[in-house]
Amino acid sequence: MADDTNVLKKTALNATHRSLKAKMVDFGGWDMPVEYSGLIAEHMAVRTGVGVFDVSHMGEIQFRGPASLDAVQRITMNDAAKLEVGQAQYSALLTDQGTFVDDILVHKLGENDYLLVVNAGTKDKDFAWIRSQVGAIHGIHISDYSSYYSQLAVQGPRALETLQKLTQTDLAAMRNYRFVFGQVAGIHNTLIARTGYSGEDGFEIYIPSDVATTEKAWNAVMEAGAEFGILPCGLGARNTLRLEAGMPLYGHEISDSTTPIEAGLERWLKLDKPADFIGRAALRALIDAGGPANRLVGLEMVERGIARDGYPVLNETGETIGMVTSGSPAPFLKTNIAYAYVPKAVAESREDVFVQVRANRVRARQVATPFYKRPKK
Amino acid sequence: MACPTHLKYTKEHEWIAVDGAVGTVGITDYAQSTLGDIVFVDLPKVGDSVAANQTFGSVESVKAVSDLYSPVTGTVTEINAELATAPDKVNEDAYAAWMIKVELANPTEQETLLSAAAYDAFIAEETGK
Numbered sequence: 001m002a003d004d005t006n007v008l009k010k011t012a013l014n015a016t017h018r019s020l021k022a023k024m025v026d027f028g029g030w031d032m033p034v035e036y037s038g039l040i041a042e043h044m045a046v047r048t049g050v051g052v053f054d055v056s057h058m059g060e061i062q063f064r065g066p067a068s069l070d071a072v073q074r075i076t077m078n079d080a081a082k083l084e085v086g087q088a089q090y091s092a093l094l095t096d097q098g099t100f101v102d103d104i105l106v107h108k109l110g111e112n113d114y115l116l117v118v119n120a121g122t123k124d125k126d127f128a129w130i131r132s133q134v135g136a137i138h139g140i141h142i143s144d145y146s147s148y149y150s151q152l153a154v155q156g157p158r159a160l161e162t163l164q165k166l167t168q169t170d171l172a173a174m175r176n177y178r179f180v181f182g183q184v185a186g187i188h189n190t191l192i193a194r195t196g197y198s199g200e201d202g203f204e205i206y207i208p209s210d211v212a213t214t215e216k217a218w219n220a221v222m223e224a225g226a227e228f229g230i231l232p233c234g235l236g237a238r239n240t241l242r243l244e245a246g247m248p249l250y251g252h253e254i255s256d257s258t259t260p261i262e263a264g265l266e267r268w269l270k271l272d273k274p275a276d277f278i279g280r281a282a283l284r285a286l287i288d289a290g291g292p293a294n295r296l297v298g299l300e301m302v303e304r305g306i307a308r309d310g311y312p313v314l315n316e317t318g319e320t321i322g323m324v325t326s327g328s329p330a331p332f333l334k335t336n337i338a339y340a341y342v343p344k345a346v347a348e349s350r351e352d353v354f355v356q357v358r359a360n361r362v363r364a365r366q367v368a369t370p371f372y373k374r375p376k377k
Numbered sequence: 378m379a380c381p382t383h384l385k386y387t388k389e390h391e392w393i394a395v396d397g398a399v400g401t402v403g404i405t406d407y408a409q410s411t412l413g414d415i416v417f418v419d420l421p422k423v424g425d426s427v428a429a430n431q432t433f434g435s436v437e438s439v440k441a442v443s444d445l446y447s448p449v450t451g452t453v454t455e456i457n458a459e460l461a462t463a464p465d466k467v468n469e470d471a472y473a474a475w476m477i478k479v480e481l482a483n484p485t486e487q488e489t490l491l492s493a494a495a496y497d498a499f500i501a502e503e504t505g506k
Contacts, residue, residue: 023410023411023413034413034440035413038413038414038468039413039414039438039439039440040414040439236413236439236440240439304417306416306417306437306442308441308442328439328440329416329417329439331439358435358442
């Protein structure tokens with residue numbers, strides 16, 4: 001008899017999660033922790049202290065060789081030519097139509113050396129897409145190193161103090177979206193990046209994916225963070241944190257049927273970068289034709305009710321005008337928030353809309369995003 | 378966690394304690410644990426009718442919303458008003474945080490419900506343990 005769990009991929013910390021009594025779920029084919037002590041407690045630990053996430057399911061694709069930059073430029077919407085060695089940028093892979101294949105982080109490891117961090121559930125699709133689009137370019141070697149890396153995200157206002165105990169690298173001197181190779185908990189050549197998906201200060205570290213090394217790093221972080229009340233955090237808190245912080249999630253706010261323009265990601269869309277890229281012609285044509293019909297807006301429920309992904313958005317007269325892409329109670333803000341696509345005119349009017357929450361039509365106001373911004377130090 | 382043996386259970390993860398003609402209904406510890414942090418409990422009003430295997434309200438966690446199914450047919454005589462402001466009581470102790478009391482229209486109906494042992498076996502089957 002087949003055991004379903006055998007077909008799920010496991011990170012090096014699977015046994016650790018189980019020993020911590022995490023609730024495990026199938027996430028994009030991975031057996032991942034959704035929560036440990038409780039989603040709200042984990043969310044609050046990251047907003048007020050520090051939390052650690054196993055995000056080893058994320059994919060890592062490396063580009064090496066003299067044509068690396070050309071290839072990265074060709075398949076991404078941001079301008080990778082602007083990157084310095086040791087710098088990362090948010091970007092995306094687009095289709096010919098200018099819609100999303102995936103959103104990614106591009107790290108410039110060295111001249112002619114780039115590391116793309118991609119979503120777990122889309123990794124195989126991304127790799128196939130990349131190879132089909134730029135694999136034939138002369139002078140480039142593209143490798144899927146996903147299974148070689150474990151990735152831990154240490155996030156929260158006390159993340160720096162936590163991780164600083166484990167490394168000689170001066171973390172305070174590192175700017176956002178910068179990274180170095182350093183030693184963490186005695187593990188050499190660890191990529192330490194000041195990045196994250198929580199809306200807080202924090203770091204993501206990339207270490208060899210063997211169980212012993214990964215457990216060593218995890219346990220060291222847990223011990224270093226103990227005095228700050230560190231909690232292991234699951235994908236549940238990762239989702240509510242990113243939603244509060246106004247960060248899109250592939251399959252929700254962004255997909256192969258939405259463009260960066262309607263998703264409000266124009267800041268990372270460099271239509272005028274020196275190199276042509278896949279999706280550019282379609283997006284320019286779309287802009288010339290007046291732009292996409294819809295816009296992503298932030299909603300805050302005014303009346304009692306929680307919007308959920310896929311719930312219809314209605315206007316005052318009850319017509320369906322859009323759809324919720326992510327919705328949840330916001331544990332830190334203590335309101336019920338959502339992202340939704342609505343017609344551009346509705347977004348520009350800022351008028352209230354209604355969300356069909358099961359049997360009830362619940363009023364929601366349009367609010368600026370991100371819903372939550374961390375306080376400046 | 379083994380379920381209290383003096384209660385009866387549904388496959389939708391509600392429990393009921395019957396005392397004479399009145400049944401007290403809540404959700405099981407397994408249900409609260411599966412839902413996670415509960416943020417909202419939507420209950421009927423006193424005087425409303427409920428029917429066996431029909432929804433009588435909903436319970437919502439950060440992650441998801443879930444219908445509540447009545448184990449029995451009858452009339453709501455009381456609701457646990459505390460849950461409106463403190464829904465997390467259900468997470469703290471699912472067997473103490475009752476939701477509604479129902480005057481039973483058909484006292485023999487509860488005989489078709491699951492015993493604690495049968496419910497435990499049902500959960501074991503569902504979770505594949």
